[in-house]
Amino acid sequence: MALPTLTAEQRADALVRAAKAxxxxxxxxxxxxxxxxxxxxxxxRAAEEDALARMRVIDLLTAMPxxxxxxxxxxxxxxxxxxxxxxxxxxxxxxAALLEVFDSS
Numbered sequence: 328m329a330l331p332t333l334t335a336e337q338r339a340d341a342l343v344r345a346a347k348a349x350x351x352x353x354x355x356x357x358x359x360x361x362x363x364x365x366x367x368x369x370x371x372r373a374a375e376e377d378a379l380a381r382m383r384v385i386d387l388l389t390a391m392p393x394x395x396x397x398x399x400x401x402x403x404x405x406x407x408x409x410x411x412x413x414x415x416x417x418x419x420x421x422x423a424a425l426l427e428v429f430d431s432s
Contacts, residue, residue: 348378355379356390366391366429370422373414380415384408384425391429402428 333341355372358364369387373379388399403410406424408417417425 348381351376351378352382352386355382356386359387359390360392362392367426370414370417370426380413382414384412384414384417385410387414 355364355369359366359369366387369379373382384403385396385399388394388402389396394402400410403412406421406428408421408425412421
């Protein structure tokens with residue numbers, strides 16, 4: 328399938344939207360690190376905001392205090408979450424399992 332040809336205006340608009348999405352995801356990760364947002368709040372927001380729904384689960388986990396890439400991948404393996412999964416693709420049971428792990432911490 329060929330990609331559509333975009334006008335200069337459409338391309339510029341797409342660049343602006345992409346920059347806003349990256350900024351939002353970075354802000355959410357900073358808020359998670361600082362403790363001003365919880366994992367449950369981020370997952371709830373991802374249901375409403377497309378930019379957050381496209382965030383990889385491993386990026387979200389590594390933003391949590393005390394979780395690095397190795398521990399994040401181990402946790403995802405234990406919960407049966409694919410390493411390439413994004414927040415939008417989490418099933419109901421996977422979301423509940425993630426929340427349970429961090430609520431009990």
